[in-house]
Amino acid sequence: MNEFLRNLPYYFFFAYSFSLMASYFILAFLALLAIKEYTKTSTIINETFVKGAQDLPSITLVAPAYNEGLTIITNVYSLLSLQYPNYKLIIVNDGSKDDSLQQLINEFKLCSVPSTLKTQLIKAAPIRNVYISINTKFNNLTVIDKENGGRADAINCGIANADTDLILCTDADCIIEQGALLKMVRPYLEELDHEIIACGGAIGIANDAVIRNGTLTEVKLPKKHIARVQVVEYMRSFLIGRMAWGHINSLMLVSGAFGLYPRKRLLEVGGFDKDSIGEDLELCIRLRKHMEELKKPYKVVYIPDTLCWTEAPWSCEVFVSQRDRWSRGLMETLLKHKHLFFNRSYGRMGKIIFPYWVLFEFGAPLVEVIGLLNIVYLISAGELHWQSALLLLTCVYLIGCFYSTVAVLFHVKKYDHYAKASTVIRLLLATYSEPFTVHPIMLYAQIKGMIKKWTGVKSSWGTMTRTGF
Amino acid sequence: MRIITTEGLLFCIGFLCFCITTLWGVLAVILLNKRQQTERQKTLEKNIVRALAKTFDQPKNESAANFVWVKPYLTNNAKLWLLGKVLIKVNNLLHGTKPEAVSSFSDAIGLTAIIKTKLGSTDWFEKVMAIRLSHELGLKQHLPEIALLCAHENTFIRRESQIALVVFLGWQSLVLLSEYNFPISQWQQICIIKKLRKYYPTVDRASIGTAIEANNHNITRLLILIIGHFSMHQYNTYLRKHTNSEEEGISDNAYQSLHKVGYNSFDTWVELCKRNKSTLSKPLPIS
Numbered sequence: 001m002n003e004f005l006r007n008l009p010y011y012f013f014f015a016y017s018f019s020l021m022a023s024y025f026i027l028a029f030l031a032l033l034a035i036k037e038y039t040k041t042s043t044i045i046n047e048t049f050v051k052g053a054q055d056l057p058s059i060t061l062v063a064p065a066y067n068e069g070l071t072i073i074t075n076v077y078s079l080l081s082l083q084y085p086n087y088k089l090i091i092v093n094d095g096s097k098d099d100s101l102q103q104l105i106n107e108f109k110l111c112s113v114p115s116t117l118k119t120q121l122i123k124a125a126p127i128r129n130v131y132i133s134i135n136t137k138f139n140n141l142t143v144i145d146k147e148n149g150g151r152a153d154a155i156n157c158g159i160a161n162a163d164t165d166l167i168l169c170t171d172a173d174c175i176i177e178q179g180a181l182l183k184m185v186r187p188y189l190e191e192l193d194h195e196i197i198a199c200g201g202a203i204g205i206a207n208d209a210v211i212r213n214g215t216l217t218e219v220k221l222p223k224k225h226i227a228r229v230q231v232v233e234y235m236r237s238f239l240i241g242r243m244a245w246g247h248i249n250s251l252m253l254v255s256g257a258f259g260l261y262p263r264k265r266l267l268e269v270g271g272f273d274k275d276s277i278g279e280d281l282e283l284c285i286r287l288r289k290h291m292e293e294l295k296k297p298y299k300v301v302y303i304p305d306t307l308c309w310t311e312a313p314w315s316c317e318v319f320v321s322q323r324d325r326w327s328r329g330l331m332e333t334l335l336k337h338k339h340l341f342f343n344r345s346y347g348r349m350g351k352i353i354f355p356y357w358v359l360f361e362f363g364a365p366l367v368e369v370i371g372l373l374n375i376v377y378l379i380s381a382g383e384l385h386w387q388s389a390l391l392l393l394t395c396v397y398l399i400g401c402f403y404s405t406v407a408v409l410f411h412v413k414k415y416d417h418y419a420k421a422s423t424v425i426r427l428l429l430a431t432y433s434e435p436f437t438v439h440p441i442m443l444y445a446q447i448k449g450m451i452k453k454w455t456g457v458k459s460s461w462g463t464m465t466r467t468g469f
Numbered sequence: 470m471r472i473i474t475t476e477g478l479l480f481c482i483g484f485l486c487f488c489i490t491t492l493w494g495v496l497a498v499i500l501l502n503k504r505q506q507t508e509r510q511k512t513l514e515k516n517i518v519r520a521l522a523k524t525f526d527q528p529k530n531e532s533a534a535n536f537v538w539v540k541p542y543l544t545n546n547a548k549l550w551l552l553g554k555v556l557i558k559v560n561n562l563l564h565g566t567k568p569e570a571v572s573s574f575s576d577a578i579g580l581t582a583i584i585k586t587k588l589g590s591t592d593w594f595e596k597v598m599a600i601r602l603s604h605e606l607g608l609k610q611h612l613p614e615i616a617l618l619c620a621h622e623n624t625f626i627r628r629e630s631q632i633a634l635v636v637f638l639g640w641q642s643l644v645l646l647s648e649y650n651f652p653i654s655q656w657q658q659i660c661i662i663k664k665l666r667k668y669y670p671t672v673d674r675a676s677i678g679t680a681i682e683a684n685n686h687n688i689t690r691l692l693i694l695i696i697g698h699f700s701m702h703q704y705n706t707y708l709r710k711h712t713n714s715e716e717e718g719i720s721d722n723a724y725q726s727l728h729k730v731g732y733n734s735f736d737t738w739v740e741l742c743k744r745n746k747s748t749l750s751k752p753l754p755i756s
Contacts, residue, residue: 043550044601044625045656053659055722189656192624248582391478398485405492413499415669421500458732 009374016367021399027244028406034247035239038304045190047182051083056187057165059087059181059260062158064151065172069098073107075172078214080141084181088140090158091172095125095148104143115144116159120253122271123367124157125149150280151256152272159263159271168260173204173206173310175216175256180307184260187301197287198261200254201302202238204417205231206309216309217418222427224314229438231312231418235407239304239414246302250290250353253261254300256280258308264294265290276336278329285337285349292346306417318439320445325366327449334358365446397435404431513542521559521574536578543583546595552580553602560606563751572607581608588614593623600626604633620649628657635664640673645684645693658691662698672699681707690719697726705730725750 050056061079065072072091079089093101104110109277112132125147133141139371146157155169166188170176174354180201209221222228245251256279268288276282284300291298313319341358343350378384408427411418418424516538560571580602583740587599588611600618603611615637620628631653634642646653648715653661681692681704693711696704708730710721 041625044594044597044629049663050656050659053663054682054698055659055662057655090631186656189659192652192654388475388478391475391482392473395478395481395485398482398489402485402489402492403487403494409492409496409499412496412503416503419500419503421497424496424500 012161013367013371016363017396020364023356023360024399024403028240028403030213030244030247031240031410034243035304035414037247038243039325039414039426040073047186050189051179051182054085056084056086056182056185058163059166059185060077060158060162061087061089061168061170061176062092062155063170063172063174064090064094064154064158065096065100066094066148066151067096067098067100068172069096069100069103071173071202072100072102074211074214075175076104076108076141076209076214077173079170079172080138080176081214082176082181083178083318084185086164087181088162088164089292090161091141091143092154092158093143093145094151094154095146097322101145103145104455108133108141108143110143113451115161120160122156122160122268124153124160124274127157130161135260150274152276153274155279156274159266162263165263166260166274167263167266168254168258170259170308171257171310174203174257175211175214176242177305177307177309177311178215183305183307184307187303188260188262189297190274191299193313194249196262196297196299196301197265197289197291198251198259198284198300199303200242200251200260200300201258201307202304203234203255203257204309204314205234205312207311207314209309219309221418222312222314223422225311225430225433226316226319226438226441227314228427228430231436232404232407232434234312235411238302238306239410240403241408242302243304245353246300248348249299250348251283251300251302252349252353252357254284257310261287261452268275272345276326276329278334281329282333283335285333285340285354288349289337289340289346294351304414306415320441320448323442323445324452327446328453330357330362331453334362347365351411362438365443366450368443371448394399400435401432404428406433475655495725504621510555513552514558515523517552517555517559517574520565534690539578549580549583550598553598553606556580557602557605568622569607572640575606575608580606581610585611585614586610586665588618596623597629598726600633604629604636616645620651627651628654632657632660632664635661636668639665639669643676643680643688643695644683646691647680647685647688650685650687652687653691655690662694663692665695666698672701674701674703677701677704686716689716690716690722693719693722693726695731697722700730702730744756 012057040212061082063079064077076089076091084128084461091104093104111134112129115127120254128145128147131143131145133139144157144161146154151171154384158169159167166185168181168184184199184201187199204219205222205227206216206219207224207227208220209216210218210220222231233249242251242253260281261283265287269283269290271283272279274285288298288300298311313322329412334354337354340350341344341352342355347355375389378389408418408424408431412424418427484732490532520536520539539552542548548560556571556575563570567670573580575584584599584602587595588603590599596618600611600615602608603615612633615630618626621627621630631642631646631649633646677692677695689711693708695701696708705727708723708727712720712727714720714723730751
């Protein structure tokens, strides 16, 4: 009995690691099924069939901008050149301190017009001015200049000014693929039995990519190791994780950088929570909760095609700041909705998805740190069985390598972004070195974020330094 | 007490190394295949255009020996869909000049017969692709088989065969569609309108009248959109009736169609106000 109690922590570590690894394998398998199904359905229901159709739902793209002067003009041109017959673009200048607004006024010949809020259901920081272009070429562009209130507040301001069926929330620093809206709108057009409450698309990393006239013409592997590792990380997250969860209608996160929502539902839940750091996750949970309470069949869907490109953090400092924020956002959102934990009233979300997020998405870094501390303790006490420990670490490392290789394989099979053998080899080498290079930094950032949140240390949203496309 | 033995760990490591090496092999094959696939499609497009140019006037006179290059494409499913894709592309380019050129070519190379067998396949994807190829290549002889699939339990098969019905029968298909008891997605509605515009630009009032009289709520939205798209002002009453619909989207579509058929903007606005006072805050539609 004593021995059992003494070994209890090790049983816990073993059970936890085994469950985590098993969940990864299950997710990879589900992702494989989902990709196969998506390939078939996208052949049958191809967006080119509805290109030029007049009856597509209207969409407003809401893109908040804060000090994006370096890339704002290129990105607005990119957002204005999308293939969709019926869309509007609202750029919300969230009290930028740089010359973003002046650049926009000069480039797009903007003139001030009286503000006309379409709804009072969503509140946001005061609007200073609303601009539209006097050039008819840009008649679907609106620029709102408002007091600084954060990203969520800026998007809420855009939603309050939109009057279309659907709203696409993105960032002004994103490059969106030309046919992205046609692909994103597809689930809303084809679904009969469920209401689509959110649709997300994959996000790609555009560091060092070639961009001409606001369009990404050539994807290149980032030169910086930290950004290169994130390429595979995004593949793992989007092509395996989200694809798998989406396949069983259990997706709980649609990225804030690229998500399409019905305006009606956004208004019903009051838009984004402006006080939340992980506002995209929080909104998705609230939307799902809302639909569960309404007892209406719904779906959160995910498109695996890379439809949106963004610049990933390329310096250690910015990377730590981003992951610290994500960690705080996750913890804050999970705490806010803690009543969902194993709550049967909220269906699959309460029974499976939310507990999974708590145990594995939030719990994994904590268990990892405790495990590392335990190893340090065993070494100092001279109790570590070196051979077993090394073998076990090798095993865990290889499982990670296997999982990353599967993600790269899925991507290479489905897309042509990284189709050269040399590129794939460099990508694999980067990801195989991840556990020794980028992962410790990420773990540090995650724990830092958790401690900050736990101790109540005030921290801002953080600044993303960009090099520009 | 050890949870896992050294031998067990060594076995796991060996197994994982094997799996990763296998994945590398699969990756290499995929990369090689991808390179060849692009070349293959280019060659196929070139061959088809060449063969069509030769047989443009009298495809049936062409010797079967001249189509040997196409045989490998008929035996493998993936290659068959590729062949179909290229033929659809060519057919769309030829549309208006000689619509039957590609269907005759399909007969000559034996593709039509293969598509017919695929219509009876148990795999839903094969079935859908066969229906798609039939209507895109104008293989009207497959209509009896396709008509039987219009009430299929699989949504994709049902949708595609209903679209095929529109392509082959035109406006008369609306009468048949009004008899089916399945909802029609917005995607399908858009496709149907697109096909009617492309192949049957002249309205058949008798058919649309019969479809309206059937009073099937599954095609109400489709009919409203069609009336708007083809500016059939004589159906204003039908549209006005549906401006009061409780069903989501129907009333909006009815108003949009009223606007399209040239119903006075001010009248539309007044109708809106009568229905809902809050509409007064909406801007007056511009004609």
